Ligand SMILES: Nc1ncnc2c1ncn2[C@@H]1O[C@H](COP(=O)(O)OP(=O)(O)O)[C@@H](O)[C@H]1O
């Protein structure tokens with residue numbers, strides 16, 4: 001009886017999200033081990049089986065850094081973005097497409113879903129251009145200098161045809177965050193940005209970003225300081241006051257972009273908590289931080 005009651009309680013959510021796209025970002029830091037990746041994949045397959053259309057974008061920061069170090073290269077970042085020279089790009093492609101993407105696809109397959117691994121380069125899904133160099137002022141000398149991030153891109157346009165084709169035939173697209181520029185060269189993109197912009201473009205019902213913290217924290221050192229709801233208008237001051245920093249910046253900014261682009265709700269949740277994805281979708285109280293208009 002208990003099991004049946006739970007199913008009946010889930011019915012309104014199953015109804016609400018029937019044939020709706022759910023944009024899910026698997027954070028590099030949330031895929032801590034095979035088990036948690038597998039568990040998230042199983043939850044994603046379940047969403048698909050009850051009639052939703054999940055679309056997955058994945059990150060891979062920690063794995064890329066680990067492989068760089070194995071090859072004797074030191075990872076470098078500027079404002080949360082990886083400085084990507086040509087050699088680093090080779091590693092980024094190998095790790096994201098060769099390793100992480102295929103791993104997620106096989107886990108989804110094991111749980112009975114039809115997953116297809118692609119990158120932003122497939123059928124010109126994500127067209128990008130190289131991010132112009134950042135101008136920074138040297139604190140000590142006061143001199144202006146430029147920081148070139150290398151092969152890091154910004155999104156120019158998104159062609160959703162392939163995604164629509166896959167989801168309408170009940171496939172789950174699993175997307176590596178790479179873009180292609182007008183010369184056919186590969187650019188490294190932030191996965192939160194791809195999830196936010198693609199989510200808006202495909203009219204996703206929800207954007208769910210899985211990461212390695214319980215959500216946006218008032219004090220990043222205090223796991224109990226979770227902020228449950230953030231209004232878009234509150235975001236700039238949270239960043240200016242140094243409460244939101246590093247990898248959380250693209251998450252919150254892209255949740256805002258997604259909401260402004262028509263996605264109904266955006267959430268930053270803890271991917272390390274078992275079934276956090278299902279808790280977010282199938283319960284009233286949800287989990288993590290919700291970004292609202
Ligand atoms: N206010 C904040 N609340 C929670 N996390 C924050 C905050 N500001 C910065 N962070 C950092 O953002 C990180 C998540 O981003 P990131 O490391 O890029 O992970 P992912 O692989 O999921 O993209 C957290 O682990 C935390 O260190």
Ligand SMILES: [Mg+2]
Nearest residue numbers: 059061247248
């Ligand atoms: Mg990140």
